[in-house]
Amino acid sequence: MRILSILAALIVAVIVLAFTIERDATMAYLRGDAAAETTDQPAAPPPSTAAQAAQPAAPAMRVVALHSTARDVDSAVVLRGQTQAWREVEVKAETSSTVMSEPLPKGTFVDAGQLLCKLSPGTRGATLAEARARLSEATAAKATAESRVPEAQSRVAEAQAKLDETLINQNAAAKLSEGGFAAETRVKSADAAVASARAGLESARASVQAAKSGLQSADAGIEAAQAAVAAAEKEIERLDIHAPFAGLLESDTAELGSLMQPGALCATVIQLDPIKLVAFVPETDVSRVHVGAMAGGRLAAGGDDVRGQVTFLSRAADPVTRTFRVEIEIPNSDLTLRDGQTVEILIATDGAPAHLLPQSALTLNDEGTLGLRTLGPDSVVQFQPVKILRDTPDGIWLTGLPDAVDVIVVGQEYVTAGVTVEATFREAAE
Incomplete structure (x- = not known):
């Protein structure tokens, strides 16, 4: 029992020593670190410069690149819109009557001014005759x-002459009366004659005004009659739509025999030649569009391309x-082209230098920016942000690059900016 106690004490002492004084070496040994086995041995000297030079360098990553040169291309604003008839009108009746013409079927081409609906005249002819009468x-x-008017004017002249005569008689009577050669009654009689002549002149002048008023009333009657005739004629014109x-x-x-009221529909006429393409431009692109610019469209359901102007x-x-x-x-x-078809619209804008590259060359950097990995001096990889200008069957047009650039098209996903690579070049697609 004494020997076992001594052995247990020795084991505890070794464990305490291992986890206190030699803690680092013990932990390294437990982790399987080979260096822990040689902690008591002196560190090996670093290799010499000659030895480092003798070691082979890691091979550079191989990539495929192509030389690309910018070209001026016409850019375009791409929109989605629809076709719309150049003009569309609902032709409606302006009066009340029944239709007396055979209906024209929808889809019929009509010329400007062609009769669409003819309405029954009814009593409108008699109304026109009465207005003319x-x-x-x-x-x-x-x-x-x-x-x-001339008759009244002649009466004024007659009254004026009579007044002049009475004034002369009044003057003679007054002078004779002053000399004692005429009685006072003669003077009074002359004065009365003058007053009567003046009243007659005023009456004649009033008759002239009455004659002129009658003439103006006659003119008004003529204008009213002319308006009635014009209204009756217009009402008859409205019978033909x-x-x-x-x-x-x-x-x-409108069907034969149907009753038409003002505002009732006779027919709907649309003009499709020319036709309009209608779309809505975002405010970010509205400055690139101007009236007179060339534009084109392609129907969503297929069909030939069409061209026109804004x-x-x-x-x-x-x-x-x-x-x-x-x-x-x-x-x-x-x-x-029909009214209301969906169409993809391209509006030409000012040209810009761009590169035609395969779409597979596009990649993203760590920040999620779309761009290309290109070759800089000494074949060092660089990342170039780009902007898509147009997508075509031959490739994608990109802007934001220098006029001449070497673009990595194979292996760009396996390298990062700042890495030196070994590039093999291939011909760019035309």
Whole structure:
């Protein structure tokens, strides 16, 4: 028992020594570090410079690159919109009557001014005849009124002459009375004659004014009669409803015998030649678009490309989407484009230098920026942020690069900026 106690004490002493004084060596040994076995041995001297030179260097990463030169290309604003008829009008009735013409089927091409709906005249012919008769009556009344004016004027002249005569008699009577050769009654009689002549002159002048008023009344009657005639004629014109422009009927014209009220639909006419492409430009691109710019479109459902010019660019943004309406005029003589079709629109803008590169060459850096890995001096890898200008079947056009650059197209995902690589070059695609 004494020997066991001594051995246990020795074991405890060794453990305490190992985890206190030789703690680092013990922990390294327990981790399997080979250096722990040689902690008591002197460290080996570093290798000499000659030995380092003799060791082979790690081989550089191999990549494939190509030489790319910038070229001026036409950039474009890409939008998604729809086709819209150049004009669309709902032709409606302006009067009440029944349709007396055969209906035209929808899809029929009509010329400008072609009859669409003919309404029954009813009693409108009699109304026009009555209005014309009143016009003739008013014209005759004017002739009578015109003849009364000279008659009234002659009465004024007669009254003026009579007044002059009475004034002379009054003057003679007054002088004779002053000399005692005439009685006072003669003077009074002369004065009364003068007053009567003046009253007659005023009456004649009033008759002239009455004659002129009658003439003006006759003129007013003629104008009223003329207005009645014009209204009756216009009412008859409204019986024939014509196409306002050349186009296609989008609906059947009104059926024979149907009653038309003011505002009732006769037909819908649309003009598809030319046709409009309508889209909305974001405010970030509106400065790149201007009226007169060349533009093109391709139907979403397939079809040939169409070309035209920008004819309208809104000056006010939509209050909800903050976009600006743009319209493009497209010739459509064969009427292949229909109203309301979805279309992809490209509006040409000023050209910019760009590189045509394979889309697979694009990559992201650690910050998530889209760009390319290129070769700098001494084949050191660099990262170049880029901006996509246009995507084509031959590759992708990129801007933001120098005029000439060596782009890594194979192996760019396995290298980072600052690494030296061994590059093999290949020909760029035309």
